[in-house]
Amino acid sequence: MVLQHDTSHVSATAATRKPHTPRQGVRLAIAAALVVALSSSVFLLAGLAAYAWYRRALADCVEWGNTYRLMDEHVAALSNQATVIANRVSQTKDVDRKSLDKLDATAAQASAQRRQATASVQTVGDVPSACRAKQSPLALRSHVDAYRDAALALKPWVGRLRKAEHPVAVRVLAQDSQTLNETAGRIRAALPGVRELARETTGLHDHRVSRELHKAIEAAQSVTDKPNQASYGTLLDTERQLFARADAAVHARNIERGIDCGRTACVALTFDDGPRAGTSQQVTAALRRAGDQATFFAIGGAVNDATQTMLRNDTRYGMPVGSHTMSHMDLPMIMSSGAEHREFDEASARIAQASGRPVTLLRPPHGVADEASRQYLADHLGVGIALYDVDSYDWAVGATARSVQWKVTAQVRSGSIILMHDIHSHTAAALPHILDALRAKGYRTVTITELIDRYPRPGYVYYSRDNIIPW
Incomplete structure (x- = not known):
């Protein structure tokens, strides 16, 4: 006997089921698309977070x-x-x-x-091997x-x-003539930058800060004019007072500008290797349109009659210009080859003449510095060393505007100093998008001096607001 399945309930159910209407079909399709989109977004966010890490x-x-x-x-x-x-x-x-x-x-x-x-x-090894990519x-x-x-x-x-x-x-060493002359020389090297700061902060609402800074400058000038008539201790005290008063002036100026990077999120954009006609001007124009600031590090050999106006405009817009050496030579090589005068002294003089402001910071090519170069820059030029904790890799082969933007936004955090180069068209193209992304993250762009809220100390190394190597 062949058993027959009772299909009456199936038929009844099928009979009562209504076909999807066109509107219901659209809704189901939208719901399915949303599920796919949400899943894709989750994976994308996870991927971006992993990339940033x-x-x-x-x-x-x-x-x-x-x-x-x-x-x-x-x-x-x-x-x-x-x-x-x-x-x-x-x-x-x-x-x-x-x-x-x-x-x-x-x-x-x-x-x-x-x-x-x-x-x-010792188990970690040297930096090139320990910090190689793709590990x-x-x-x-x-x-x-x-x-x-x-x-x-x-x-x-x-x-x-x-x-x-x-x-x-x-x-x-109270009356040691060599020590007195060396110390006086170090103070003398820093005076042009401090004098420029005094000129820029003359109009501060807190007149006491300006007066105290001018007094410290006068005292420093007095002891450096006749160093052998002062004691070593007097010179050291004069130097300490000079920078303390300069710090107070920088801080007071920041307050008047509404800058407080100790409480709010700030980053310092920096641009190396310029000036170059076209791209450098595009970078400065993008910053001005957005109302943002940056610090530039010029190569002395790139400064000529055709480009010096760009540096003068940068400082006119409140964007400092530092040195990137004369020919982009690594600092240890400069010291070992005896090229200090040309690569450091002459480059800074040329950049200062073009920009109209003394050089107070130097950016080492390829981020390489050593004890000997720090000593020279502190004693002979009175400048600090500006490094960075965010590399945009805009210099890398195959870099694009999008890759530069991704690398900056992936690495940046409050207090960062960001390395870019104003000689690349893809950097100029990426900059407006980077500025928008930084603003969306709540960051304010400032100069390095504004970021550290101090006058740049000779011989100090600045990686970020939170990582400063003292001298």
Whole structure:
């Protein structure tokens, strides 16, 4: 017997089911499209977040790897200097044994800290290999942690060594003619920039700040005119007062401009390698249209009759121009080849003459600096070193306006100094979109001096508002 399925209920159900109307079909299609779009958005956001994490890890690795290297070199130099002074003091009758013992102990402790920091990063290796691209973000992060911990462990020893050295040095070097002339020369090199700051801040509402700055400039000029008639301690105090008053003027000017990067999100845009007709002008025009600021670093060899007007316009619009050397040579190579005068001194003089403002910051080509170049720039030019924690990679082969925009927005954070170049058409094309994206993220663009809220210190290295290597 063949069993027959009872299909009556199926037939009844089918009979009562209504076909989809055209409107219902449209609604279902829209709902399905929304589900697909939402899923795609989730994946896209996750992908962008992962990309940003990777780019930030790569940038942090380079930044903190080089920070550790510069910090290690500087602490080593200060420790050696302390030893030299201690040995010199021990050979004189005028010895403050307590201060001398403290200096010896501090130098020994600093050297021990250097050995410990070196041991902690030995497994990481050098920066080029540790921070190479296309490796796991987790591996990059572990390298960042090692470099950062080592650098931050060394940082306090700069202040400790200088504090321990001060009472000994001012006593034994009180009338040392070479020391007096070198210190006076360092102050003299910084005076043009501070004088320009005084001129720019003469109209501050807080007249006391301007008066105090002018007094500090007069005192500095007086002691540098006849350094051998002052003591070493007097010169150091004069230098300290000069920069303290300059800091106060920068801070007061920021307040009047409504700039407070300690409480609000700020970033500093910077442009290297110019000036170049066409692209440099497009960059400046885009910044002016948006009401934004930037800091430019010009190559001395690119400054001529046809381009110097661009630099003068930059400073006229409130955008400082620093030096990028004369021929884009790496700083260690400049020092080893004996090309300091041309690459540093002549380049800064040419840029200052064209822009109408003294140079107070220098951007090292390829982001490379060392202890010797820092010493020269501090003592002979009175300038700070401006590095960066965000690289736009607009210089890379195959870079496009979109790739530049993505890399900047992926890496940027409050306090960042952003590296770009005003010689590339794709950078000029990307800039309006970058400015819009930064504004959408709540960032205000400022100059480096506005970002750090201090006058640029000779020999200091500025990676960001939150990572400054002291001298």
